[in-house]
Amino acid sequence: MKPRAPLPNLPLAAIRAFEAASRLGSLKAAAEEISVTPAAISHQIKALEAYLGANLFDRLYRSVRLTSAGERLAATTQRAFKDIGRTLDELKLDGLSAGPATLSISAAASFAAMWLAPRIHLFQALYPAIEIRLAADSTVVDLAHDASIDIALRYGPGPYGNALDADKLWPSGEVFPVCAPSLLASGSLDAPQALAHHPLLRTAPPLGAGIAGRPDWLAWLAAAGMSGTEATRLLERGPLFDSTQLAIEAAMAGRGVALAPAMLVQEAIRSGRLAKPFALGIPDPYSYWIVCRKDRLQEARIGAFHGWIMLEAEKAGAELRQSKAE
Incomplete structure (x- = not known):
């Protein structure tokens, strides 16, 4: 059996316009998806109808409706474009156009442990061909010169230089005290002044990182109305951890009260593993970034x-936002 000769002058642009219009049910919506005018979509479809010698749409007053010929072609073109898109994605992620299949990520330790690690399986399910190598390290990585790291996830003020693309994961939020629910239930944290009876769990800034504007216990205690002398006296007793995650885990264990960014502790508060003893939060000038x-x-x-x-x-x-509204 002889192989079939390729179709001459296959009108690919017109087929693309028809596929979008048939799938979306609208010439206007198809035009927006392809970034052309509705008139261009209409012209392409008329050219395809002329090519086929068959009407593909019934033109109604404010809409279009597929004819029987249009329904046949729509089923084929939509399936074909979906298959093409899936194959292109697979080829990219198999490394034919993207290089090695390993993605190296450096992430701030607390963010990696408390936010990213519980979700990373969702990415792996979508992209099983990509091997993730996650380094939980708060040391600042020089992406401009270190090719061993593909992406950095950082907590800081930004920006990160002209050679880097840096996007905020969220707008700047707030930080506030958190503690074990049992500590809150004991009634011993009825006012900020009651913190004098509990260790304040502190977090040291990362080595080599600037600390200007970094939210800390002194700033929160000042916002709560305490004098500098009183606040300094409270901070003399609490331990110093090298990551926010360790301070939060100590708070969960009932060992004191930690100060934490809202995004890191929202799930623990919702699940009842942490409690928020005071409504007062202070603005966090730092943000989480993907770089x-x-x-x-x-x-x-x-x-x-x-x-x-x-x-x-x-x-x-x-x-x-929803939990705050509630």
Whole structure:
């Protein structure tokens, strides 16, 4: 059997316009998706109808409706474009156009442990061909010169230099005290002054990082109306941890009261593992950022993770706003 000759002058642009219009049920919506005018979509579809010698749509007053010929072609083109898109994604993520299949991520330790690690399986389920190597380290990574790290997730003031693409995962939020629910239930934290009877769990700034504007216990106690002398006296007794995660875990164990960014503790508060003893929070001038080299953002592995984490961050931000409203 002879192989079939390729179709001559296959009108690909017109087929693309028809596929979008048939799937979306609207010439206007198809035009918006393809970034052309509705008139251009209409012209392409008329050209395709002329090519086929058959009407594909019945033109109604404010809409279009597929004819029987249109329904046949719509089923084929929609399936074909979906298959093409899936294959292109697989080829990219198999490394044929994206290089190695490993994605190296450096993340601030507390963020990695408390926010990213519980969610990373969702990314792996979507992109099983990408191997994630996650380093939980608060040491600042020089992405401009260190090619061993693809992406950094950092907590800081930003920005991060002209050579880097840096996007906030969330707008700046607030920090506030948290403690074990049993400590709150005991009634011994009825006012900020009661903190004098409990250890304040502190977090040391990362080595080599600037601390200007970093939210800390002194700032919160001042906002609560305590004098500098009184606040300093309270801080003399509490232990100093090298990560916010350790301070939060000590608070969960009932060993004192920690100061934490809202985004890191919202799930623990919702699940009852932590409690918020006071309504007062102070603005957090720092934010969580995803950072990578600008000239690498189009790499498939990096682009896939960037898009995924921005969507996850949007969901988490919406949940936080909802919990505050409640």
